[in-house]
Amino acid sequence: MPGKFAGSDSDDLIAGLRAQIPAEHFAFVDDLLARYDVPVLEHVEDRDEIAAAINPRGAMALLEVAFQHRIALIANALGTPPPELVTRSKAAGVVVASLVGQAKHAHRQLEAGVDLLIAQGTEAGGHTGSIATMVLTPEIVDIAGARPVLAAGGIADGRQMAAALALGAAGVWCGSVWLSSAEDVAVQAVKSKFLAAGSGDTLRSRSRTGKPARQLRTAWHDEWEAAGSPATLPMPLQSMLVNEAWQRIDAAAQAGHEGALELESFFVGQVVGSFEGIRPAGEITRQMAADCARTIAGLAEKARA
Numbered sequence: 001m002p003g004k005f006a007g008s009d010s011d012d013l014i015a016g017l018r019a020q021i022p023a024e025h026f027a028f029v030d031d032l033l034a035r036y037d038v039p040v041l042e043h044v045e046d047r048d049e050i051a052a053a054i055n056p057r058g059a060m061a062l063l064e065v066a067f068q069h070r071i072a073l074i075a076n077a078l079g080t081p082p083p084e085l086v087t088r089s090k091a092a093g094v095v096v097a098s099l100v101g102q103a104k105h106a107h108r109q110l111e112a113g114v115d116l117l118i119a120q121g122t123e124a125g126g127h128t129g130s131i132a133t134m135v136l137t138p139e140i141v142d143i144a145g146a147r148p149v150l151a152a153g154g155i156a157d158g159r160q161m162a163a164a165l166a167l168g169a170a171g172v173w174c175g176s177v178w179l180s181s182a183e184d185v186a187v188q189a190v191k192s193k194f195l196a197a198g199s200g201d202t203l204r205s206r207s208r209t210g211k212p213a214r215q216l217r218t219a220w221h222d223e224w225e226a227a228g229s230p231a232t233l234p235m236p237l238q239s240m241l242v243n244e245a246w247q248r249i250d251a252a253a254q255a256g257h258e259g260a261l262e263l264e265s266f267f268v269g270q271v272v273g274s275f276e277g278i279r280p281a282g283e284i285t286r287q288m289a290a291d292c293a294r295t296i297a298g299l300a301e302k303a304r305a
C-alpha cells in the first residue's frame, strides 16, 4: 500500500484514473509495440482494478482479503502501513512487517507500530531504493533496537545469508531466488532470459509501475530512456498504461516472437547473475541454510586461528 498514490476524486475510481493518462503516452506504447511487430491479443485481462486497489480506498478491501486467511505476518511496502492495518493486526496477534530502504523510513515505521523491519537494499528485485544491503542492514539494526530486522536484497545463497546475520539481521527475506525455483509461475521466455543474464543486467526503472523497480534490462527500457520518449507516469497510472503491452509481450515472447523476446523482462534483482538452473524451492532453502551454517563454522575456525 504505497504512501503516495495518484488518487482520483471521481466516484468511479478506475475511469477517473484512466482519464489522467495522456493520449501521448498511449500513442508511445502503441508505436513501440508496432515497431517490434508485437501481435495484438484477442483477449486482454483487465487488471485496472488490481492496479487501482493499492490506494487508501482499496487498501481496506485488500486487508479484508488478507484477514480471511489464517495469517501469521503481514508485510507492507512503499510507505508506512495505514493505522487500520496495525490496529487490526495487533488485535489478531498478527506480526506487522515493513520493507524499508532508508534510515528515515525505519524511524517512521517504528513510530507507526511496526513489529519487524525488512532492510531491503538496492540489489533487490522489484521496488527498491538506492542504498546497498551491506550499508543499510547495520544502519536499520541500530535503529530497530530490540525489534528484529530481516535483511533483503542480494541474498540468494548461504554465504550471503551468513553475511546478513553478521550485519546483525535476525534472518533473511528473499525474493529473486524464488524466480529460479521450479514452483515459480513466470513464463519460460522470462526464465530463459534470467538464466542467461549476468549480475549487471538489471536496472531500476519507473517504466513498469511508475516507481523505481529493479528488473531485467531489455529493449523495453532502452525505448523508454531514448530521447523523445515521454516521462513515466506516477503509480498506478503507469501500470494501467502498460498492462496490455506486457500481456502482449509475454504471450508473443512465449511463442518465440523475435521482437517480443527483445522487449521481454520481469522484476528481478542483481542475484539473477547467480542463477544456474531451475531447482525446487525446498532444495534451494535447505542448501542455503546448510551453506550458511558451514560458512559461519568456517569463520569461527578462522577467528580461532
Ligand SMILES: Cc1cc2nc3c(=O)[nH]c(=O)nc-3n(C[C@H](O)[C@H](O)[C@H](O)COP(=O)(O)O)c2cc1C
Pocket (backbone or CB within 6 Å): 075, 076, 077, 099, 120, 123, 124, 125, 126, 127, 152, 153, 154, 155, 173, 174, 175, 176, 177, 267, 268, 269, 270, 271
Ligand atoms: C518478482 C518480484 C516481485 C516482488 N513483489 C513484491 C511485492 O509485491 N511487494 C513487496 O513488498 N515486495 C515485493 N518484492 C520484493 C521482495 O519482497 C524482496 O524484498 C526482494 O525480492 C528481496 O531482494 P532479492 O530480490 O535480491 O531477493 C518482489 C520481488 C520480486 C523479485
